[in-house]
Amino acid sequence: MSVHVNPATATAGEQQVVAAPPAPAGGRRRRGRFAFLSRWDIKVSPYVYVAPFFLLFAAFGVYPMLYTLFVALQKWTLGSDIRLNIGGHNFVELWHDDAFWNSVFNTFGLFVFATVPQLLGALVLANLLNRINFGRTFFRLAVVIPVATSTAVVGIVFNQLYSTDFGIVNWLLHLVGVHPVDWHSSQPGSWFAIVTMVNWRWTGYNALIYLAAMQAIPKDLYESASLDGASATRQFFRITIPMLRPTIIFTVIISTIGGIQLFGEPVTFKTGAGSMQGGTTGQFQTVTMYLYQEMFERQRLGYAGAIAWVIVLLTALTVLINFTLVRRINSDK
């Protein structure tokens, strides 16, 4: 019973033969109960071990998801017990809601402008990291360290960097003779600022993912390409990129899910009251901010529920589109 299983010895067949006898010697008459217990143990234990996940997931994942569908069909004020079933009315209203479509437009705009340069930059960065020998750990750690910051911190710090009157960005622009830009009030300005926040935080992380995949590419592919006289650039596009296809698909899906949930950076980019508004004209309000605003500032639970479902449908749709798109682009080569 109490024989310790040592990894080094346990694989040897004789060890088991030697170790086996003590168990029955412990108590011959308890053998029947033992066998029953152990059979029970083998049968039931796996379910017991996976149960915590499924219990909590059912309570805090599945149930809320389904209940949101019910909420979306109600007229229901936050904090009130009175609710009225109004069928699909919330969805109809949503369809005609300009503020909602504005937030959808912002979310997708920010997502595209953030993700494309981010993943391209990550590919280039991974290629650089793959070429060095000295200081490997240092450079890898240095490029992922932004992940240690929270979205709230990023929003606050960049808000200052992009300050119109005394921000570093405008000061640098001034040095090269460009007039100060109001990064907060215009749509292109605020989008640019938010995109840099997202990319600052995630480019290095994606680069490490690409780097790992690059190192799994067999070296002889490059060797034979070199023998055939292919340049480094050509090798990058003809070997590296196609071989990275599954990884690129993976990062695109992860970025899509994250991009559509964009919340912390734009919320903290505008300090003070009304930060859920995303700027005076909602020029950088994302769908999640709109959801929060409807739920807590306008207390419209049912309407917020409808928004939640539309967000999920949009996410699923975008993941699907991106998935087919990325697959297509790569298989053409």
Added chain:
Amino acid sequence: MATYLGTVTKEAPSRGRPRRTSRWTYATLTLIVLVSFFPLYFMFVGASRTNDQIGQVPPPLLPGGNLFKNLSRVFGNHDANILTGLVNSLVAAACVTVSVVFFASLAGFAFAKLRFRGANALLLVIIGAMMIPVQLGVIPLYLTMVRLGWNSHLEAIIVPFMVSGFGVFMMRQYAAQAVPDELIEAARVDGCNTWRMYWNVVLPALRPAAAVLGIFSFITCWNDFFWPLVIMQDPNNPTVQISLRSLGTGYYQDYSQVFAGTFVATVPLLLVFIVFGRQIIGGIMEGAVKA
């Protein structure tokens, strides 16, 4: 994980044109690293200056001598309650980390090494669960928390996050290759019951992956912003991220104090990154190859 990094990367392809290429590579990388560090450095500069200095043009680029004064103002700010926020975030992140690692390794072990009916279907459910965005369930989750009386209490940011689909999946992948089947069989023959097998054989073998999962869980919980903003609305009992937001929402923008606050909220995680840097890099890269 460290050995993995060592063996795979040793032969970086630096053949061909060695010198010039690598000089440019290092120059570009150094520039990228500077960009990557700069906002963090600037946070420290802002945290150690006075408001007047932050408002100057050109902006200050070197640290000043006001760090401790600003820090004491942050901790003395009764609207932000950052000390409570730090303790709350630490407690919540620690609970979530221990719980996620425990339940994920247990379930990962079951999926990788125990045979049971419906295992594949259940695993598919877990992978699907990873795709669901938080926003979808936020309204009923909020209502549930209110009914349980957990709103503005730590339970609200701990209990729903005690398990993670990503964690189970990651542990399953790792257990499948790190724990040989012979080891499980040998333990079984020796009369180990399933629990002892997990505790004495599997868990020690999973230690590297468990460390990575633990670090990621801690970071995610510490940095979470959306859910705490929904559920921790009592300003007297915030998480650290919510405290930060309260620091920033006055009529008068006290920038040096806000920067000192972000500094306080970020330093613990920077330390985690520096101490566990190798494991974090290995975790990100290993996860990528498996996915």
